[in-house]
Amino acid sequence: MMRYRIIIGLVLILLAADAVVQAEDVASEEKADNSIFSKLPPIEIHGFYDSRGGYRLRKDKYEKDMSIMEDRLQLDLSSYPDWGDLKVKGDVIADWVTERGDFDLREANIFLRPNDFLDLKVGRQVLTWGTGDLIFINDLFPKDWQSFFIGRDNEYLKAPSDALKAGFFGDWANLDIVYTPRFDPDRHIDGTRLSYWNSNLARLAGEDAVIHTDKPNSWFRDSEFAVRLYKNINNYEFALYGYRGYWKSPGGQTASMSQAIFPDLNVYGASIRGAIGRGIGNLEVGYYESADDLSGKNALVDNSQMRYLAGYTQEIARDFTAGVQYYLEQMMDFSQYKNSLISGPARDRDRHLITLRLTKLLMNQNLRCSLFTYYSPSDKDVHMRPNVNYKLNDNTALEIGGNIFFGDYSNTFFGQFQNNTNVYAGMRYSF
């Protein structure tokens, strides 16, 4: 598998090289007839080189001190023939924490706009919808929580999907349908890079207890459907959502408790976003129907939930923006859950979460200081994400930041990551 991915990476680099050669040929007005791309319009090459490193601020007996240490070359190749858009984007990574080379194909897709009412995008792609800021209710596309907590760029929070997206556009409303033929789970916390609360062991764990999963893995049978029906009325954006698939991060375990599983999940939701006063307000709700445990009696499968989100963002001074969100996650069959609990302390029925984002731009907007904070009054835990990004020139950016966790208990969502508190610094050259 590893070798296969590196080969793809090498092929991508060769394609880029080929494109460069071709571009030079075009410049010298010679036709590159030996290239398989001579039939395509010129290939545009962009990307970046990103190098970053970070350390844990606390001793973690289950993980390395180094939280992140990697060099990354992203190549973004695109071509625009008359009939559609072609795009391939991938990262070649030297990861000094895992001491491995890797290739992460971020996008490889074809976009078609066959007529006025249809857009199609087929292949590997990054997908996003919904109204939350770093909180997701109806966006059930894969996330990369590991990247998010170890200090990679925010763009890596979104993991790619292998999917077909069809957008239908009408006067009455617009409809998006995303079909993922084989389940794409989150790149979830599994103990390899971040220590976590292991409820079976009833303690923190990490590399010593890596979570093994039994993932729905067959093409076309273990598929996902996500739909969104949306309309903009006087710049108030209304949307209805539906999802049929699986819990994106493990939502249960096998009877032997040796493997984590991704039980069936259906989600029904709605959102609205628009101007309120001087700012932007948003509301989003979702009903998470845990289809393998509708009664909530099965201790091995997560309970159904209601999720609510309300948010508001406003510019409070020049180049200074503040955003607050309130989020509530409510278990539907709490008494059943409590009665059937096998091990560990029970969680609360309601998880309340408040977020605050502060962003200040300075020095002709070349310096961006931001702080995103999650605070749960019910779990009594906090996650803070300070970040300072300075654009040295049009191509180079320098960045420092941190992922800070604290909490009263080791088994809460952010509290479990206390020993993963880290700071990082990075440099990115874009071209």
Add this chain to the structure above:
Amino acid sequence: MRQLLTVILVLALSLPLFAAGEKEASKEIPDVETIVNKANIVAYYQGADGKAKVKMTVTNKQDQKRQHEFNILRKDMEDGGDQKYFVYFLKPPDVRKMVYMVHKHADPDKDDDRWLYLPALDLIKRIAAGDKRTSFVGSDFLYEDVSGRSLKEDTHELIKTTDEFFVVKNIPKKPDTVEFSYYNVSIDRKTYVPMKMEFYDQENKLYRVIESKKVEMIQKIPTVVKSVVSDLKTGSKTEMEFTEVKYDIDLEDIFQERYLRRPPREVTR
């Protein structure tokens, strides 16, 4: 030969007529509201819609340069009224393919609606209606310079008329919402193109100047193709150059989510 002579004769006779006609026209000085209305239409509402490629260079006091390149598309809902803007970034590389969209409302009491599309995350962000006198992508131009300041925000007074310009003094109705105490605009008497805007601070000191450095006739429309803003306090300067300017391009309604995620080719080229 005879034809040539005729031409010369006609020209010779008509020239003084033209000159006289022009002088006559310039003697009639329209009232200030007519001047500012005309100048506003000329500066921000040319044609029913339009497109341009913009190269923006910020040069700071230390002579360090930053460059942005973007395509800007505009569609007017009505002359002097609401407008929609679509800005597709080409450079620098970290903002490539980013889209900034504005539904601008002429009513000063109604905030503009703004969106930002971030391609790496496939994320459409709604931006809180901000202070319009905030820097446009880190340049010395402000959002209000790019999309226009509503005429209803200021009182206007014609303070000088020269052979070339009408000079209009603009005093904000809500002085606490802006950083200037007033600004003077020199409007070309023939074309009504605002050629120079001079901003004065609370001590009546000139601190910011926007100049139209180059005006070309494009589709018979006088068009500023190069403008420079100088911040006299910071010593920073921003130049905007417009190329590939086209008017009345029969732009469809691209100002919606579908085209933020994937703009049509005419926009990205």
